[in-house]
Amino acid sequence: MVQIVDRRLNGKNKSAVNRQKFIHRFRTQIKKAVTEAINKRSVTDLDKGEKVSIPAKDTAEPFIHHGRGGYRERIHPGNKQFQPGDKIARPEGSSGQGSQASDSGEGEDAFSFELTREEFLNFFFDDLELPNLVKTHLSAINETKKVRAGHTSTGMPTNINVIRSLRNALGRRMVLRAPYYDSLVEAEKQLEELLKSFDETDTAVILLRKEIEQLKEKIAGVPFIDTFDLRFDNRIDRPKPITQAVMFCVMDISGSMGPEDKDIAKRFFMLLYLFLTKTYDKIRVVFISHHTEAQEVDEDTFFYSRETGGTVVSSALNLMNSIIQDRFSNTEWNIYAAQASDGDNWENDSKECTKILSEKIMPHMQYFAYIEITKDRHQNLWEEYLTIKEQWNNFAMQRIEGLADIYPVFRKLFEKKTHDK
Amino acid sequence: MTNKPLSETSEWTFELIETYHKEIARIAATFGLETYPVQLEIITAEQMMDAYASIGMPIVYSHWSFGKEFVTNEARYRKGQMGLAYEIVINSNPCIAYLMEENSMTMQALVIAHAAYGHNSFFKNNYLFTTWTSADSIIDYLLFAKNYIAECEERYGEKQVEEILDSCHVLRNFGVDRYKRPSRLSMQEEQAKQKAREEYLQSQVNELWRKIPTKEVLQSNKKDHQFPKEPQENILYFIEKNAPYLEPWQREIVRIVRKIAQYFYPQRQTQVMNEGWATFWHYTLLNQLYEEGLVTDGFMIEFLQSHTNVIYQPAFDSKYYSGINPYALGFAMMTDIRRICEHPTDEDKHWFPDIAGSEWNQTLHFAMRNFKDESFISQYLSPKVIRDFKLFSILDDDKASEIAVTSIHNEDGYRYIRQALSEQYNLGSNEPNIQVYDVDRKGNRTLTLRHSRYHRMPLDKSIDEVLKHVVRLWGFEVRLETLDEDNVITDIFECKI
Numbered sequence: 001m002v003q004i005v006d007r008r009l010n011g012k013n014k015s016a017v018n019r020q021k022f023i024h025r026f027r028t029q030i031k032k033a034v035t036e037a038i039n040k041r042s043v044t045d046l047d048k049g050e051k052v053s054i055p056a057k058d059t060a061e062p063f064i065h066h067g068r069g070g071y072r073e074r075i076h077p078g079n080k081q082f083q084p085g086d087k088i089a090r091p092e093g094s095s096g097q098g099s100q101a102s103d104s105g106e107g108e109d110a111f112s113f114e115l116t117r118e119e120f121l122n123f124f125f126d127d128l129e130l131p132n133l134v135k136t137h138l139s140a141i142n143e144t145k146k147v148r149a150g151h152t153s154t155g156m157p158t159n160i161n162v163i164r165s166l167r168n169a170l171g172r173r174m175v176l177r178a179p180y181y182d183s184l185v186e187a188e189k190q191l192e193e194l195l196k197s198f199d200e201t202d203t204a205v206i207l208l209r210k211e212i213e214q215l216k217e218k219i220a221g222v223p224f225i226d227t228f229d230l231r232f233d234n235r236i237d238r239p240k241p242i243t244q245a246v247m248f249c250v251m252d253i254s255g256s257m258g259p260e261d262k263d264i265a266k267r268f269f270m271l272l273y274l275f276l277t278k279t280y281d282k283i284r285v286v287f288i289s290h291h292t293e294a295q296e297v298d299e300d301t302f303f304y305s306r307e308t309g310g311t312v313v314s315s316a317l318n319l320m321n322s323i324i325q326d327r328f329s330n331t332e333w334n335i336y337a338a339q340a341s342d343g344d345n346w347e348n349d350s351k352e353c354t355k356i357l358s359e360k361i362m363p364h365m366q367y368f369a370y371i372e373i374t375k376d377r378h379q380n381l382w383e384e385y386l387t388i389k390e391q392w393n394n395f396a397m398q399r400i401e402g403l404a405d406i407y408p409v410f411r412k413l414f415e416k417k418t419h420d421k
Numbered sequence: 422m423t424n425k426p427l428s429e430t431s432e433w434t435f436e437l438i439e440t441y442h443k444e445i446a447r448i449a450a451t452f453g454l455e456t457y458p459v460q461l462e463i464i465t466a467e468q469m470m471d472a473y474a475s476i477g478m479p480i481v482y483s484h485w486s487f488g489k490e491f492v493t494n495e496a497r498y499r500k501g502q503m504g505l506a507y508e509i510v511i512n513s514n515p516c517i518a519y520l521m522e523e524n525s526m527t528m529q530a531l532v533i534a535h536a537a538y539g540h541n542s543f544f545k546n547n548y549l550f551t552t553w554t555s556a557d558s559i560i561d562y563l564l565f566a567k568n569y570i571a572e573c574e575e576r577y578g579e580k581q582v583e584e585i586l587d588s589c590h591v592l593r594n595f596g597v598d599r600y601k602r603p604s605r606l607s608m609q610e611e612q613a614k615q616k617a618r619e620e621y622l623q624s625q626v627n628e629l630w631r632k633i634p635t636k637e638v639l640q641s642n643k644k645d646h647q648f649p650k651e652p653q654e655n656i657l658y659f660i661e662k663n664a665p666y667l668e669p670w671q672r673e674i675v676r677i678v679r680k681i682a683q684y685f686y687p688q689r690q691t692q693v694m695n696e697g698w699a700t701f702w703h704y705t706l707l708n709q710l711y712e713e714g715l716v717t718d719g720f721m722i723e724f725l726q727s728h729t730n731v732i733y734q735p736a737f738d739s740k741y742y743s744g745i746n747p748y749a750l751g752f753a754m755m756t757d758i759r760r761i762c763e764h765p766t767d768e769d770k771h772w773f774p775d776i777a778g779s780e781w782n783q784t785l786h787f788a789m790r791n792f793k794d795e796s797f798i799s800q801y802l803s804p805k806v807i808r809d810f811k812l813f814s815i816l817d818d819d820k821a822s823e824i825a826v827t828s829i830h831n832e833d834g835y836r837y838i839r840q841a842l843s844e845q846y847n848l849g850s851n852e853p854n855i856q857v858y859d860v861d862r863k864g865n866r867t868l869t870l871r872h873s874r875y876h877r878m879p880l881d882k883s884i885d886e887v888l889k890h891v892v893r894l895w896g897f898e899v900r901l902e903t904l905d906e907d908n909v910i911t912d913i914f915e916c917k918i
Contacts, residue, residue, distance in 0.1 A: 002442050002537075003460045003515065004435060007468060008522055014471040015491040021583070022488030051496070059489055062591050062886035064853055069819045070878030075842040077745060078736020079813040079829050087823040088815075113492035114499065 155232025164231035252341035265340035290316035343379030424714035431525035510536035539699025549687035588890035589678035596657030596679035619669035666896035697751015799843035888916035
């Protein structure tokens with residue numbers, strides 16, 4: 001009569017389609033919420049979902065129902081002291097149905113729910129106009145390490161695995177000797193029989209002795225070890241296990257950088273950070289802000305402090321160089337840097353920047369990205385950096401006017417990686 | 422009794438579920454519970470949330486509103502604001518009941534008794550369900566609807582389908598026949614008929630387009646030639662059959678929403694009875710198991726704790742209060758009917774001469790079969806239950822400056838409270854009474870709806886939003902007139918195209 005069905009292995013995401021429909025319908029509102037969330041988030045804090053709220057009136061589904069007013073009578077439980085005829089002041093904001101109204105979502109102003117990490121990133125990527133390929137394909141670093149991987153029958157003498165080789169030799173010797181042993185045992189038994197009735201000089205005995213001799217020689221003739229037995233430890237190249245990276249965020253905070261420019265820069269840093277998280281286990285972020293002098297600061301100061309005065313970019317590069325020397329020696333750390341500026345620099349300083357970059361910094365870099373956030377013509381730093389771009393192919397530079405321009409900066413990085421493969 | 426308990430621990434296994442089910446089914450049969458065959462489905466918490474989002478149905482067409490439901494539940498569940506219900510049961514044949522894998526054996530037994538025997542027997546025997554729903558074919562029909570709507574999305578675009586569904590959902594509660602039995606559902610028939618219906622419906626629409634003046638129209642402009650001839654309460658049905666511009670597939674979607682609303686209509690009218698009946702039987706069946714020594718004391722303590730939570734009724738001034746708990750009221754009334762039958766007091770003999778001292782199980786079954794919440798309360802709410810709940814009535818009249826206590830749980834108030842509570846469960850007076858009144862056939866084809874006020878209650882201001890959706894379906898201007906209790910038009914809402 002009863003049928004028990006185990007549905008647990010059926011797909012659990014039956015609502016996925018409806019969820020997508022919901023998200024699609026409220027794209028604009030959610031996008032706005034995501035943008036706000038990004039502004040509040042730390043650069044290193046991209047890899048999780050987000051609780052977003054959108055205006056409840058947008059998501060409300062209207063239906064026909066009574067409004068307040070009129071004449072209505074309701075029954076309630078739990079009377080304590082009321083007597084018929086008692087008058088009670090009308091409770092604020094309710095007409096007897098107060099508690100039920102909130103079920104329809106009217107009472108609340110915002111409709112909140114959780115976006116998953118994927119959904120959140122999709123919205124984030126959306127703004128940046130990333131092609132799908134890049135979203136999914138994040139290539140690894142091309143350094144490899146030898147790791148042991150079983151045994152092979154060819155190889156260098158230094159890699160001979162003695163135990164394996166001798167075990168093979170032993171096995172081979174046992175197999176090859178086996179037929180001779182059998183014959184030898186047989187022959188010795190016959191000899192024993194013969195000696196009971198004949199003496200040593202009998203022809204049969206002599207022949208048998210000769211045969212035994214030959215068998216013994218054959219057994220001895222099986223080589224102790226053969227090239228055939230040799231086994232070598234095998235080592236293969238495996239991509240170097242994900243290690244650690246440091247990311248330098250360098251930003252000009254002189255008076256000329258406005259909040260919008262900083263927002264663009266922040267998105268750029270976030271994106272770089274996100275790409276790095278795909279590749280490295282451990283990432284340090286160093287924030288260097290500069291005007292005429294450079295300082296290592298924490299994230300809040302980095303994004304929200306504002307100074308006035310001129311700009312000397314080389315100060316930041318010098319600071320970065322000394323931090324690299326002090327804390328991040330090249331062999332242990334993959335170093336990435338992203339510099340954002342409006343391109344304005346003290347005229348004589350730009351030459352200095354080129355010099356520091358090409359001589360001291362670029363040799364240590366995995367990748368250095370420079371973005372010029374300006375709507376005006378290129379500034380002097382741009383011209384200088386062009387020369388570095390020619391020398392180093394892991395240097396990328398891009399002029400950015402809006403969010404959509406951020407992506408091309410990354411393009412180069414990925415072109416390089418896919419090309420190597 | 423020397424029976425050995427069926428299990429000692431709270432772990433469940435498939436064998437145990439089968440064993441428990443066998444015992445519960447046996448006891449249910451001795452009490453004369455008549456049910457559809459049972460299908461128990463084990464699901465995970467995530468699947469339970471899926472089921473929630475799709476209004477408890479195993480299959481439902483896709484629409485963003487179900488996604489919205491899902492993300493809300495998910496957020497609340499993650500935050501721990503909401504536990505998941507123990508049970509979802511589907512009015513189908515066989516009757517499908519979900520068991521969540523996280524539940525203990527006790528909870529599984531409780532759900533089996535509550536859903537697979539309580540609700541199930543209610544679905545099979547209550548007159549509203551037998552008259553208005555087709556348990557045999559609902560799953561097929563839902564499957565048909567899902568496929569049909571998916572096909573429409575592909576053919577006509579997701580946005581177009583979504584718009585129609587949005588508008589239909591707005592009128593969902595006004596898409597039910599209240600007095601006429603709907604035709605039975607079946608997937609094969611639906612598919613076969615659907616084509617024929619498309620053509621037929623499209624030809625019917627011509628009533629609105631007829632260019633050659635008939636005698637009738639020539640005669641006069643009097644109101645007795647209005648269309649429809651009589652006001653119609655099923656707005657979606659009227660739109661499906663008469664909206665001039667709807668494409669055949671759009672009519673079919675209107676029909677689907679209407680049919681599903683119809684299927685849920687009895688549930689909305691029998692909350693107290695349905696939950697009361699199921700709660701009464703899980704309580705009775707599991708206690709019987711205990712009496713026969715088939716379950717342990719630990720089992721009973723866990724069960725009773727959960728049972729007590731379910732039937733908890735906070736008082737009106739508690740912060741947990743959100744109206745009368747249908748489980749509490751229903752269980753109290755069912756239990757009280759049994760008490761009146763078995764141990765009637767003088768009061769009961771005076772109030773319920775027919776049932777006092779009668780065979781309780783028969784009386785209870787009779788009540789279950791032939792009533793809905795409104796009539797059930799008006800028939801069976803006893804003074805004792807009113808006293809136990811300390812019920813009192815509050816009148817909120819916008820003409821008075823204060824609200825008033827009209828009656829309480831005393832000798833003078835019993836009848837009044839019983840009447841008022843019954844009225845409170847009358848869907849007809851809770852929902853605005855709106856009917857299709859007229860179509861301006863000779864002019865601009867304006868659709869006129871009429872709202873007859875009840876107790877002077879106005880329509881919520883969201884009605885303007887609602888009318889936009891009606892316009893989308895109707896294709897022409899829509900006008901809504903509100904009539905007061907003397908049939909004088911007091912308000913007019915209009916929505917142009």
